Amino acid sequence: TPATAWPVDADGNDLAFNATRAQEEKVSATFVMLARNRDVWGAVDSIRGLEDRFNRRYHYTWTFLNDEPFSEEFKRHTSAIASSKTQYGVVPKEQWGDQFPEWIDEKRANEAIAEMGKKNIPYGGSVPCASVPASFVFLAYVWSSLPALSLTGPSYLADRRMCRYQSGFFFRHELLAEYEFYWRVEPDVQFTCDITYDPFRRMKDEEKVYGWVVSLYEYQDTIPTLFKETKDFMKAHPEHVAEPNLMPWISNDKGETYNGCHFWSNFEIARLDFWQSDAYMAYFDHLDKSGGFFYERWGDAPVHSLAAALFLHPNQTIFLREIGYYHPGFSHCPLPKDGVRCACSTTTDDDPHPAFEFHGFSCTPAWKKITGDRAASPFAGAHG
Ligand code: GDP
Numbered sequence: 353t354p355a356t357a358w359p360v361d362a363d364g365n366d367l368a369f370n371a372t373r374a375q376e377e378k379v380s381a382t383f384v385m386l387a388r389n390r391d392v393w394g395a396v397d398s399i400r401g402l403e404d405r406f407n408r409r410y411h412y413t414w415t416f417l418n419d420e421p422f423s424e425e426f427k428r429h430t431s432a433i434a435s436s437k438t439q440y441g442v443v444p445k446e447q448w449g450d451q452f453p454e455w456i457d458e459k460r461a462n463e464a465i466a467e468m469g470k471k472n473i474p475y476g477g478s479v480p481c482a483s484v485p486a487s488f489v490f491l492a493y494v495w496s497s498l499p500a501l502s503l504t505g506p507s508y509l510a511d512r513r514m515c516r517y518q519s520g521f522f523f524r525h526e527l528l529a530e531y532e533f534y535w536r537v538e539p540d541v542q543f544t545c546d547i548t549y550d551p552f553r554r555m556k557d558e559e560k561v562y563g564w565v566v567s568l569y570e571y572q573d574t575i576p577t578l579f580k581e582t583k584d585f586m587k588a589h590p591e592h593v594a595e596p597n598l599m600p601w602i603s604n605d606k607g608e609t610y611n612g613c614h615f616w617s618n619f620e621i622a623r624l625d626f627w628q629s630d631a632y633m634a635y636f637d638h639l640d641k642s643g644g645f646f647y648e649r650w651g652d653a654p655v656h657s658l659a660a661a662l663f664l665h666p667n668q669t670i671f672l673r674e675i676g677y678y679h680p681g682f683s684h685c686p687l688p689k690d691g692v693r694c695a696c697s698t699t700t701d702d703d704p705h706p707a708f709e710f711h712g713f714s715c716t717p718a719w720k721k722i723t724g725d726r727a728a729s730p731f732a733g734a735h736g
């Protein structure tokens with residue numbers, strides 16, 4: 353049990369939360385949310401949820417990033433609901449890619465974007481960075497759980513800029529320079545259980561680098577050459593590849609082809625220095641130079657996941673099973689023995705946000721098998 357976990361009774365009443373100790377054991381960490389000014393109310397919903405479930409006890413800083421300056425309104429409403437310091441940053445223009453990088457063939461990029469736009473009409477701009485397998489059943493599953501408004505998502509070019517920024521640049525922002533860990537939060541997500549320990553502290557104590565809650569298969573049409581580029585990179589830079597690694601999780605044929613398994617990166621808790629490392633910086637640069645962020649539609653989810661799978665020891669990734677989470681499309685709901693005061697269910701069929709972990713399109717069972725992850729939470733018992 354991590355130092356900061358505390359017991360609660362069946363009603364979620366704290367039995368021994370120690371506020372002084374929690375503050376003393378805080379890690380150098382911040383939440384990071386990339387958002388537009390018009391995302392303000394979705395941002396407020398997400399902040400409210402995470403504050404109530406976790407941060408009201410810890411007061412970790414909130415960092416907001418935007419490709420435009422944040423409005424006074426955005427700052428006012430988000431800072432009013434955060435229990436901690438808030439800070440607002442603008443993304444440097446050259447990192448957002450307002451101009452295509454000079455090695456990109458603009459004509460080819462524009463054609464690819466138009467083409468992909470046509471193909472993807474059934475699920476529009478709704479799942480741009482972490483998409484879905486080409487299965488009708490699966491699309492219906494996703495489609496039925498997405499809010500209707502998501503159809504009016506950002507333009508395809510804005511999507512690509514955003515995916516590329518989340519893949520290769522957010523961790524270079526000056527506002528993040530002082531931190532060791534970050535927790536990515538998006539507008540319009542929900543945290544469905546009480547979080548009765550500090551995940552940052554746990555990850556630091558257990559020497560974890562990448563924490564996740566949902567994993568699934570990528571839609572191969574968005575990443576036709578991503579794995580080829582990844583293999584080329586590994587061949588050129590064997591020194592960056594961890595041994596052992598999670599290749600068995602991302603490939604069913606010993607690294608020949610990618611099976612699409614990835615962590616759903618709209619939730620992630622990770623070490624900033626992993627992305628800032630020589631290995632990842634070189635990997636991102638290799639991918640970026642190949643143009644796939646523009647010619648295809650590479651998401652930060654498969655890019656982060658391939659890096660975590662190949663440059664980390666499997667034990668450096670952690671399934672944060674106690675954290676209930678919902679982002680339109682899918683949800684992670686802890687088993688009753690792992691979750692505290694959950695507003696989700698793993699056992700009933702009529703939960704509007706059914707747990708995805710046991711769905712056939714989840715890659716989580718395979719991850720557990722490969723890493724030998726325990727079936728039970730280390731906190732079982734601690735929480736009654
Ligand atoms: P999805 O989760 O893959 O469907 O992508 P989202 O539309 O939720 O976008 C992912 C994240 O990037 C969210 O935090 C959005 O608020 C943010 N985002 C997306 N597009 C833009 C953009 O054009 N500008 C800014 N500032 N943020 C964006």
Ligand code: MN
Pocket residue numbers: 538618679
């Ligand atoms: Mn999202």
